Amino acid sequence: MPSLRETRESNNAELFRTETRKLMIPAADVACVNGHNSLEHALLILTQSGYTAIPVLDRSGAVKGVINSTLIIKAILGLSGYEVEKLSEKKVEEVMSVDVPKVKESQLFLRPFELSITWPFLCVEDDAGKFVGILTRRTILAQLYQYFRRHRDE
Numbered sequence: 365m366p367s368l369r370e371t372r373e374s375n376n377a378e379l380f381r382t383e384t385r386k387l388m389i390p391a392a393d394v395a396c397v398n399g400h401n402s403l404e405h406a407l408l409i410l411t412q413s414g415y416t417a418i419p420v421l422d423r424s425g426a427v428k429g430v431i432n433s434t435l436i437i438k439a440i441l442g443l444s445g446y447e448v449e450k451l452s453e454k455k456v457e458e459v460m461s462v463d464v465p466k467v468k469e470s471q472l473f474l475r476p477f478e479l480s481i482t483w484p485f486l487c488v489e490d491d492a493g494k495f496v497g498i499l500t501r502r503t504i505l506a507q508l509y510q511y512f513r514r515h516r517d518e
């Protein structure tokens with residue numbers, strides 16, 4: 365029978381040995397757009413989903429960036445005000461932020477935890493570089509909460 369200390373160590377290790385794939389929201393449930401979509405389309409998806417920022421994919425299904433409403437509004441602002449026609453003229457890839465945090469689906473918990481200090485969500489990719497989901501700060505905090513609950517009396 366394992367000692368109390370061994371049991372604790374094994375519980376500790378459990379979270380830190382968890383692969384990102386087990387915690388992520390799968391791609392099918394993630395609101396996202398393609399780089400070649402218009403800003404109008406991206407604004408529609410952002411508005412309908414209610415999310416502040418969403419991933420941008422290319423035609424092969426790889427993550428290329430992140431788009432948010434602020435980037436879109438800035439992109440249509442001209443010298444004499446908002447140029448609404450630019451919403452249909454400009455593409456998401458012209459405007460997106462390419463500074464996007466990515467992790468592999470096999471990545472263990474500690475690195476995503478560290479990245480989540482800075483980023484509200486991380487894009488998860490498979491070994492071929494294809495987008496497979498996102499890992500949110502909410503999920504990471506929920507895991508940590510469970511972890512601290514289990515260990516609070518030790």
Ligand code: 4BW
Pocket residue numbers: 389393394395396413414415416417418419484485498500501502503
């Ligand atoms: O529609 C929502 N449903 C639920 N359950 N929670 C929501 C929703 N919209 C916002 N929230 C909450 C979450 O706690 O507000 C937080 C900030 O949302 P955000 O950033 O500014 O839109 C949410 O925190 P989170 O779950 O840790 O998600 C962090 C960020 O990840 C979100 C959004 O940019 C992205 N995201 C989350 N789920 C997504 C998604 N992007 C696309 N599709 C999804 N399904």
